[in-house]
Each structure stands twice: as structure tokens, then as C-alpha cells.
Amino acid sequence: MYDVARIREDFPILGRRLSGDLPLVYLDSANTSQKPRQVIDAIDDHYRQHNANVARAMHQLGAEASAAFELGRDKVAAFIGAPNRDEVVFTKNASEALNLVARVLGETPVGGQARVGAGDEVVITEMEHHSNIVPWQQLTQRTGATLRWFGVTDEGRLDLDDIDTLITERTKIVSVTWVSNMLGTINPLDVIITKAHSVGALVVVDASQAVPQIPVDVAALGADFVAFTGHKLVGPTGIGVLWGRYDLLASLPPFLGGGEMIETVTMERSTYAPPPARFEAGTPPIAESVGIGAAVDYLSSIGMAHIAAHEQAITAYALGALQEIDGLTVVGPKEAVDRGGAVSFTLEGVHPHDVSQLLDSRGVAVRAGHHCAKPAHLRFGVQSTTRASFYLYTTEQEIDALVEALHHTKKYFGA
Amino acid sequence: MNVTPSNMDMLYQEIILDHYKHPHGAGLRDPFEAEVHHVNPTCGDEITLRVHLDGETVTDVSYAAQGCSISQASVSVLNDLVTGKSVTDGMAVLDSFTQLMQGKGQVEPDEDVLEDGIAFAGVAQFPARVKCALLGWMAWKDAVSQALVTTHPPTTGDPA
Numbered sequence: 001m002y003d004v005a006r007i008r009e010d011f012p013i014l015g016r017r018l019s020g021d022l023p024l025v026y027l028d029s030a031n032t033s034q035k036p037r038q039v040i041d042a043i044d045d046h047y048r049q050h051n052a053n054v055a056r057a058m059h060q061l062g063a064e065a066s067a068a069f070e071l072g073r074d075k076v077a078a079f080i081g082a083p084n085r086d087e088v089v090f091t092k093n094a095s096e097a098l099n100l101v102a103r104v105l106g107e108t109p110v111g112g113q114a115r116v117g118a119g120d121e122v123v124i125t126e127m128e129h130h131s132n133i134v135p136w137q138q139l140t141q142r143t144g145a146t147l148r149w150f151g152v153t154d155e156g157r158l159d160l161d162d163i164d165t166l167i168t169e170r171t172k173i174v175s176v177t178w179v180s181n182m183l184g185t186i187n188p189l190d191v192i193i194t195k196a197h198s199v200g201a202l203v204v205v206d207a208s209q210a211v212p213q214i215p216v217d218v219a220a221l222g223a224d225f226v227a228f229t230g231h232k233l234v235g236p237t238g239i240g241v242l243w244g245r246y247d248l249l250a251s252l253p254p255f256l257g258g259g260e261m262i263e264t265v266t267m268e269r270s271t272y273a274p275p276p277a278r279f280e281a282g283t284p285p286i287a288e289s290v291g292i293g294a295a296v297d298y299l300s301s302i303g304m305a306h307i308a309a310h311e312q313a314i315t316a317y318a319l320g321a322l323q324e325i326d327g328l329t330v331v332g333p334k335e336a337v338d339r340g341g342a343v344s345f346t347l348e349g350v351h352p353h354d355v356s357q358l359l360d361s362r363g364v365a366v367r368a369g370h371h372c373a374k375p376a377h378l379r380f381g382v383q384s385t386t387r388a389s390f391y392l393y394t395t396e397q398e399i400d401a402l403v404e405a406l407h408h409t410k411k412y413f414g415a
Numbered sequence: 416m417n418v419t420p421s422n423m424d425m426l427y428q429e430i431i432l433d434h435y436k437h438p439h440g441a442g443l444r445d446p447f448e449a450e451v452h453h454v455n456p457t458c459g460d461e462i463t464l465r466v467h468l469d470g471e472t473v474t475d476v477s478y479a480a481q482g483c484s485i486s487q488a489s490v491s492v493l494n495d496l497v498t499g500k501s502v503t504d505g506m507a508v509l510d511s512f513t514q515l516m517q518g519k520g521q522v523e524p525d526e527d528v529l530e531d532g533i534a535f536a537g538v539a540q541f542p543a544r545v546k547c548a549l550l551g552w553m554a555w556k557d558a559v560s561q562a563l564v565t566t567h568p569p570t571t572g573d574p575a
Binding site: 018 | 419420421422423426427432436457458459460461481482483484485487541544547
């Protein structure tokens with residue numbers, strides 16, 4: 001039995017009162033999730049008891065901090081089913097993870113050849129977050145390659161009809177989101193990965209919205225790179241993850257240069273450490289690794305299958321309740337099938353900014369704007385939307401509060 | 416009445432809602448000397464704004480805007496306040512409005528200068544909305560400086 005009330009007790013912030021002594025109704029978890037005390041305490045304990053720099057301090061605290069940092073990597077690797085812990089590269093967020101891949105795939109390793117060059121093609125989709133669009137625009141502009149993309153159907157699904165003309169012998173990389181942060185759509189990665197691999201292309205998956213809410217096994221998935229972030233999965237900000245197949249990572253040149261990413265340095269040249277250190281220049285996010293480790297422990301203790309089922313149920317409930325409101329239009333799949341827990345919508349006659357301001361006045365926190373997915377908004381002819389997003393601690397009562405606040409908003413603006 | 420995040424009537428004054436529902440001078444018109452397009456990158460609000468000058472006088476400010484009530488009402492008030500004024504007087508109103516918006520609620524608005532614009536005093540206490548209120552005004556400032564270059568081309572110093 002999934003006990004949402006019991007889970008909520010782990011999240012101190014969910015007990016907060018807002019202006020007007022209103023209880024917080026936090027429906028912005030796709031933006032960032034709240035943190036359980038288990039994560040807060042682990043970070044607190046690290047700073048209080050074990051803080052030191054890693055891999056270079058030869059004292060006791062240095063050894064403890066190094067072990068704690070690497071333990072975070074072990075935990076993340078196990079959580080996503082990585083065959084090898086050294087396939088987990090820590091970055092500062094998912095954007096940096098995607099930028100890392102896009103950057104190094106365009107560079108020529110010593111004695112090797114760049115993965116992407118003039119005449120090659122990179123394929124993305126119209127429903128990507130800007131962080132899975134801009135780095136590929138930069139890569140193709142830098143290398144003379146061409147950027148192409150899948151369209152989106154009226155229902156908010158990927159339009160796979162032209163998969164055979166989009167993914168061809170010229171395709172070197174296909175980068176696609178697993179779960180859309182705006183539409184909520186869960187994409188059929190198996191079809192795309194199979195097709196991409198059949199033409200020899202590499203597959204990058206933006207799993208920022210997937211890893212927090214569905215069980216993930218990167219080995220079973222079959223992609224070549226998977227990017228996600230700590231703060232959306234009840235972990236801290238400041239740490240992202242790039243998982244990559246070890247042989248691929250080992251064949252790629254470094255990203256940033258600096259401390260810890262080298263093997264040896266002379267004034268003329270350097271040689272580079274093997275993955276993951278090759279891609280982790282400078283002091284890494286140490287306490288954040290402790291935090292993300294505690295976060296995946298926490299999620300595992302509840303069970304990702306249970307969390308996914310809760311997410312599915314609460315999304316179905318929200319889709320039903322929201323669509324009963326006159327003038328409200330859900331942008332994205334309207335049923336909770338192959339769908340994550342983010343629901344974007346428009347409310348006739350009221351701009352999303354004003355919607356979110358009115359909801360905030362009732363203690364209901366949502367996001368309004370383009371959600372870093374301007375092309376996806378353009379596809380649906382809207383400039384912005386209001387997005388409510390749910391997580392393991394979201395209750396039906398909170399959805400009811402959202403619906404009530406939306407009725408109030410309509411009345412306030414005479415819509 | 417205190418301005419708090421739960422007190423919406425201080426933010427959404429009647430005047431603001433009136434301007435939002437019935438914007439003054441909306442639409443793009445000819446003639447014009449400069450047209451600009453401004454966006455608020457955080458939320459995607461957009462405005463295309465044209466300025467028509469007759470010598471030193473702002474004879475028309477026309478616009479097409481997509482955005483929230485605050486940004487829409489603000490450009491409607493702008494149209495009221497600067498049309499018919501000299502560029503210098505219009506810029507003085509702009510300064511006054513900008514000061515009010517950036518004053519974190521500590522600036523007492525001058526009704527003689529800002530007229531309906533004083534209704535935006537509450538917005539200054541909602542940091543996320545200040546940019547909404549300023550979108551049209553920044554576009555106007557940009558358009559006027561461009562129009563001045565067109566209508567008063569800088570002398571090159573080249574002897575004829």
C-alpha cells in the first residue's frame with residue numbers, strides 16, 4: 001500500500017505555511033523536486049563530519065570524503081542499472097551532461113576521427129527542452145553537419161511516420177527526450193534506438209524527467225548516452241549525470257581541462273585520465289554526490305515501480321479533474337497513457353502568468369511560461385502555458401486545491 | 416491594505432484590469448519611423464512596437480503584444496502617457512515609471528506624472544512581474560532612440 005501521507009512526513013517543506021497562513025500545494029516538481037530529510041541530513045552530516053576535497057587530500061577526512069563521493073557514483077550506477085560504475089560521469093546538471101556529449105562528439109580525439117563532421121546529420125525532436133536543442137544547433141553549426149527533427153502530432157506524440165527518411169545513413173546522432181517536460185509524453189525509445197542503431201547512429205537520451213518517475217535500466221534501454229539531473233529526483237541541485245557506454249566514453253576526447261582529468265601534464269602537453277575522471281575537471285560536486293546517493297537510496301526504499309504507479313494514478317486524476325473546467329485545454333496527451341506527471345494547459349481568457357499568480361495567492365505553486373520548450377509551444381500555437389507537475393508526494397487533495405484555485409482565477413478575471 | 420503574495424487586489428488594481436480588457440491604442444499603424452520587437456526571455460512575452468514622431472512630438476505609439484495582464488495593461492498606459500508629448504517629456508515619464516517599478520515598493524508614485532500608471536505601484540513588490548510591466552516601456556525607449564536616428568541623422572562632419 002502506497003502511503004502518501006507517510007511519504008509527505010519525510011519532506012519538511014511540505015509542512016510550510018505561505019503568505020496568508022495558507023498550506024503549500026507544491027505542483028512544480030518537474031521544475032525541481034522537494035527534498036526528504038534523509039537527503040538533507042546526509043548533506044548536513046557530510047559537511048559537519050567528513051568535509052574535505054577528494055582524491056588529493058591524504059588525510060583521514062580526505063579519505064572519507066573521497067569514499068563518500070565515489071559511493072554516490074556507485075549508488076547512482078546501481079540505481080540506473082549501469083553495467084560499470086565508471087560509466088557514470090558527474091556534471092553540474094543535465095544541461096551540462098548534454099553539452100558534454102554534444103561538444104566531445106564534434107571533436108577529434110588524438111589519433112582518431114570526430115564522430116560528427118560536414119555532411120553528417122543529427123536528429124532531434126520538436127518536443128525537446130532547450131537544453132537538448134541548443135547544444136545540437138551549436139554542434140552542427142561548428143562542424144558543418146545538418147540538424148533535423150521529428151515533428152509532433154496534434155495529440156502530442158512524436159510523429160514517427162517519416163522515421164525512415166529522417167534517420168538515414170547520414171545520421172550520426174539521434175538525441176531525444178524520454179519524457180517531455182512540457183507535454184508529458186513518454187516516447188517510444190525502443191523504436192527510435194533500434195532504427196538509429198541500424199544505420200550506425202549513436203543515441204542520446206534526455207532522461208531528466210524519466211529517471212525521477214519511472215524505473216530505469218540503461219543496459220536494457222540500449223541507448224549510448226543518458227543524461228539526467230539530481231535535483232529533480234529529490235536530490236540536491238548542482239549535480240547532473242551523464243551515463244555513457246564505457247567503450248564510447250573511453251574513445252572520446254575530454255570536455256573541460258583542469259585538475260583531476262589528467263594522467264600527466266608537462267608544459268607542452270597532457271595525457272588524460274580514463275573515464276569518468278576524464279570528464280570531471282576540477283573539484284567535483286562532493287556533497288552533492290552524497291546527496292544524490294541518499295536520494296536514490298530514498299527512492300529505492302519506496303520502490304520506483306510504486307512511484308511510477310502513483311505518478312500514473314495522480315496524473316489520471318488530474319487530467320480528469322482539469323478537463324472538467326470550462327475553457328481549460330490540456331496541451332499534450334489527454335489521457336494518462338504513456339504519459340508522465342506534467343500537465344500543461346491553457347485557460348481561455350487568462351494569461352498563464354496571471355493564472356500562476358492567482359494560484360500562488362492560494363498557495364498553489366505551478367510553473368507558467370514556455371518551460372524552456374519554445375518550439376513545442378509554437379507547434380501548438382501557444383506562446384506559453386501553465387504547467388502543474390506531480391511527484392511521489394502529490395495528493396488528490398492537492399489536485400482538488402488546484403482545481404478550486406483555477407475556478408477562483410476564472411472568476412477573478414471574468415473569464 | 417498590505418501587499419502580500421496572497422493579496423491579489425493590490426497587484427491587480429481595477430485600473431490594470433480595465434486596461435488589460437480594453438487596451439488603448441492597440442494595433443500596428445502607419446506611418447512610423449521605427450519598429451522594434453522585444454521579448455521577455457524568461458516567460459516568452461512579446462511585443463512589436465512602432466513609434467511615429469513629428470519633429471520632437473510623439474504622435475503615435477502603436478503595438479501588437481502577446482502577454483499577461485500586467486504587460487498588456489502597462490503598454491496601454493504607456494500609449495496614454497506618451498502620445499502627444501515631446502520626446503523629452505515622454506522620457507521623463509519613462510524614468511518615473513522605471514523608478515517606481517524598481518523601487519521595491521519604497522517609491523511614492525507621482526500621480527501628476529504617471530496618472531493611471533500609479534496603479535502599478537503594487538507590481539513593484541512582485542519581483543517576478545516587474546519585467547512584465549517594463550516590457551512595453553523598454554521597447555518604446557528603444558524605438559524612440561531608433562526613430563531619432565532616422566529623423567535626426569547624426570551629422571557626419573563632412574564638409575559639403
